[in-house]
Structures are given as structure tokens and as C-alpha cells.
Amino acid sequence: MKLLLAMLALTSSVSAHAALNVLACEPEWGALVQELGGDKVKVSNATTALQDPHRIEARPSLIARARNADLLVCTGAELEIGWLPILLRDSGNAAIQPGQAGNFEATRYVTMLEKPLRLDRADGDVHAAGNPHIQTDPRNIALVADALSKTLATVDATNGAYYQARYADFKLRWQAAISRWETQAAPLKGTTIVVQHKAYPYLENWLGLKQVATLEPKPGVDPSVASLSAVLAKIKQTPAKMIVRSAYNDERPADWLAQRTNLPVVVLAFTVGGTAGASNLFGLFDDTISRLLAADKAAK
Numbered sequence: 001m002k003l004l005l006a007m008l009a010l011t012s013s014v015s016a017h018a019a020l021n022v023l024a025c026e027p028e029w030g031a032l033v034q035e036l037g038g039d040k041v042k043v044s045n046a047t048t049a050l051q052d053p054h055r056i057e058a059r060p061s062l063i064a065r066a067r068n069a070d071l072l073v074c075t076g077a078e079l080e081i082g083w084l085p086i087l088l089r090d091s092g093n094a095a096i097q098p099g100q101a102g103n104f105e106a107t108r109y110v111t112m113l114e115k116p117l118r119l120d121r122a123d124g125d126v127h128a129a130g131n132p133h134i135q136t137d138p139r140n141i142a143l144v145a146d147a148l149s150k151t152l153a154t155v156d157a158t159n160g161a162y163y164q165a166r167y168a169d170f171k172l173r174w175q176a177a178i179s180r181w182e183t184q185a186a187p188l189k190g191t192t193i194v195v196q197h198k199a200y201p202y203l204e205n206w207l208g209l210k211q212v213a214t215l216e217p218k219p220g221v222d223p224s225v226a227s228l229s230a231v232l233a234k235i236k237q238t239p240a241k242m243i244v245r246s247a248y249n250d251e252r253p254a255d256w257l258a259q260r261t262n263l264p265v266v267v268l269a270f271t272v273g274g275t276a277g278a279s280n281l282f283g284l285f286d287d288t289i290s291r292l293l294a295a296d297k298a299a300k
């Protein structure tokens with residue numbers, strides 16, 4: 001640890017260097033860049049935790065930020081397909097185009113879940129590469145952090161040693177946190193849940209949660225009374241212990257079902273900033289597990 005701190009101090013003493021401008025498509029990646037980049041990066045996020053990352057507008061102010069970015073960090077796997085191509089085209093920034101060192105897609109570095117057997121828009125908002133919501137499993141964050149630290153060192157070679165030293169420190173703290181979270185969340189294994197959107201397969205896989213129903217009749221399609229009634233009938237046959245929705249979701253579908261089942265509704269941050277407790281990456285998982293455990297206890 002002393003050697004690590006010495007490396008950080010040494011690289012910080014290098015002559016003044018303009019901060020690397022990083023545009024993150026989603027808050028989780030902005031938070032990760034900040035963890036790895038420290039005072040060598042200037043980070044802005046294209047979306048907030050209270051926005052659906054599938055659906056935002058490529059506004060002129062956002063295009064201007066893309067134009068000035070040295071590095072673009074996104075989820076990929078077509079999560080941003082509705083707006084990112086416009087942003088890339090209108091920014092005119094060659095450095096952040098696909099295939100360039102300044103274009104980073106997190107999903108390239110993890111094993112994707114829920115790959116569709118067919119591609120048909122009639123099936124709703126499906127993604128050819130698999131479910132893109134990888135950030136709900138901290139083990140995926142670890143994989144992305146490794147690759148992202150190397151990308152930072154490539155794009156900003158002057159501060160390469162600094163980024164690698166910060167990554168080494170983050171890795172130690174993150175692995176310790178994962179061990180703690182897994183111990184805390186052990187009682188959740190096998191817990192049956194209803195989700196509003198298929199946003200949590202990676203969280204479910206990590207913690208052993210079992211999804212028994214989805215409020216959306218198809219991914220990205222708003223629930224109707226008829227589709228909610230079908231979910232109600234389903235969980236009478238296959239009981240659930242809680243209803244999970246993200247902070248950015250419309251609360252009405254989950255509340256409709258909760259009123260008819262007395263199941264607790266768990267509002268998860270989904271990403272950094274989604275709740276007061278999820279102010280950074282560590283807080284995101286502290287808060288998520290705390291909320292799930294509280295609902296599990298209330299359901300017993």
C-alpha cells in the first residue's frame with residue numbers, strides 16, 4: 001500500500017496537464033471513470049439516474065460535450081441505439097467514433113445474459129448481444145474497470161502509471177466490498193421477485209434471486225391493466241415476495257399490483273444517483289442490498 005501511495009504521489013507531481021475530458025453515457029460509468037481517473041479526468045454524464053437510458057434526446061448541449069470529449073464511455077450492446085449514433089455523427093469528433101481508442105463500450109468485457117433466440121421488433125426492446133444492464137452485478141464492474149483503466153492509460157499515456165495505480169487501489173477495495181455484499185445478501189438466495197422491466201438479470205444471477213414475472217408485457221412496452229391483471233393471475237399460481245422497480249420507472253404499475261397483493265415495492269437505484277444512498281458505486285450496492293433485505297424481512 002505504501003508503494004501504491006508513493007506511485008500516486010509521484011504521478012500527481014508531474015507538471016500540470018489538462019484534465020482528460022470524458023463523456024459517460026450512463027452515471028455508473030461516469031462514477032467508475034472518476035474512481036480510476038481521480039484529478040486527471042473531467043467527467044460529465046449524458047444521462048441521469050432518473051432517465052430511461054434507452055430514450056433520451058441528443059440535444060445541442062449534449063452534442064457540444066461530445067464534440068469536446070477525449071473519451072466516450074458507454075454501455076454498448078445497443079442500449080444507446082436511439083440517440084448515440086446521432087450524437088456521434090453530429091459531434092464531428094473523430095477521436096470518439098466506433099473503432100477508435102476514445103470509444104469504450106463496457107459490454108465488450110463481460111459475459112452477456114438473455115441473448116435473444118430471434119430478433120423481431122414485435123418482441124419489444126430486445127438487444128441482439130443480450131441484456132445490456134450489466135452494471136447491477138459488481139463482478140461486471142470489476143471486469144469493466146480493468147479494461148477501462150487500460151483505455152485511460154492508452155488515451156492519456158502521460159498519466160498511464162497514475163491510472164494503473166488508482167485501478168490497483170480500486171480493485172482491492174472493490175473485491176473486499178463484493179465479499180461483504182455477498183455475505184450480507186446470503187439470505188436473499190432463492191427469493192422470488194416481480195420486476196417492472198427486465199433490468200436485473202445480472203443482479204438476479206449474482207444474488208440467486210428468482211424472477212417469476214415482469215410487469216411490462218414486452219421489454220420497453222408500458223404495462224396495461226390487462227397485462228397487469230395477467231401478472232396478478234400468474235403470481236397467484238407462482239407467489240412472489242416483492243416487486244422490484246428502478247427509480248426512473250413510473251411508479252403506477254408496481255403500486256397497482258402492490259395494492260392487490262400486499263407485496264412490498266422495492267425501488268432500486270439501478271445506477272449511481274438513483275437514490276440518496278447510491279451516491280457512488282459503493283453506495284449503489286450498499287443501498288441495493290439494504291433495500292432488498294428490508295423487503296425480504298417485511299415479507300416474512
